Amino acid sequence: MGDRQNQNQRAGAMDLAKVVFFGRTGEEALQFFDLEWEALKGRRLLDCPGGPGAFTALARRHGVEVIAVDPLYGLPPEELERQALADIGLHNERASGADHLRPDFDLDLYHRGKRGALASFLSDRRAHPESYLAASLPELPFSDGSFDLVLSAHLLFGYSPLQDGGLYANSPFDLAWHRRALAELRRVSRGEVRLYPVHTVSRPARLHPYVEALLAELPAPWSGRLFHPSYDQGFEGETPGLLLRRPGSTAHGVSAEGARP
Numbered sequence: 001m002g003d004r005q006n007q008n009q010r011a012g013a014m015d016l017a018k019v020v021f022f023g024r025t026g027e028e029a030l031q032f033f034d035l036e037w038e039a040l041k042g043r044r045l046l047d048c049p050g051g052p053g054a055f056t057a058l059a060r061r062h063g064v065e066v067i068a069v070d071p072l073y074g075l076p077p078e079e080l081e082r083q084a085l086a087d088i089g090l091h092n093e094r095a096s097g098a099d100h101l102r103p104d105f106d107l108d109l110y111h112r113g114k115r116g117a118l119a120s121f122l123s124d125r126r127a128h129p130e131s132y133l134a135a136s137l138p139e140l141p142f143s144d145g146s147f148d149l150v151l152s153a154h155l156l157f158g159y160s161p162l163q164d165g166g167l168y169a170n171s172p173f174d175l176a177w178h179r180r181a182l183a184e185l186r187r188v189s190r191g192e193v194r195l196y197p198v199h200t201v202s203r204p205a206r207l208h209p210y211v212e213a214l215l216a217e218l219p220a221p222w223s224g225r226l227f228h229p230s231y232d233q234g235f236e237g238e239t240p241g242l243l244l245r246r247p248g249s250t251a252h253g254v255s256a257e258g259a260r261p
Helices: 004-007 026-032 054-060 077-096 106-125 176-187 209-216
Strands: 044-047 064-069 149-153 193-197 224-228 241-246
Touching: 026 054, 026 106, 044 054, 044 077, 054 064, 054 106, 077 106, 149 176, 176 193, 176 209, 176 241, 209 224
Parallel strands: 044 064, 044 149, 149 193
Antiparallel strands: 193 241, 224 241
16 A cells, blocks of 8 residues: 555645635636536526635626635635635646646646636625635535535545545545535535546546445435536546436436446
């Protein structure tokens, strides 16, 4: 086990050593969750964690209700901006020296998008603070079945321990934590949860080893399957998302590839 761990914690591995406050544009989120605005009309969504992302702001413009949660939302706006800009710089530094991205991936363009998302987030949070709540997994301040659709991106799987394919050498987000977090996401959903990404931070990327165990443990009547968005974050290999459903919910725009019981 020690040899395997040391091999994975190689010089070229990307170890962030913390969860960065790092957001995506609304268009990126729509793409990696494999969603369409028309299919979301009339549904109440949770974005957990929302980070300094623009999805909630863009959804509002399309008439879709989203509540975003993040443990840092209790900070004042100037501190949120400072933290996000520092973490964009940290990610750029670490990603530039890591070996998991394709050589042709444009990191500068990618990070410009993050700064644009941050500006949109700060503006929308000032105008609609009720849509942004300070909270974190694995305990959320919502009643059972509060949302039609629960979304979670770039926390589960990605921040698992480095030796398991994640970004974090001494991560607290091990398989036991994932079990609790996934149970909480299901609890607050009326019937649909989408997670992205569910692959390793490696080249080539592959399905994260936690996925099989978590799918095998899903309680009835929940079921899960992979979906394959067209979103490009610079990886090559297997880069799926995970859709969890229970009977009575309707999944929109999801590939049937990779279906699992």
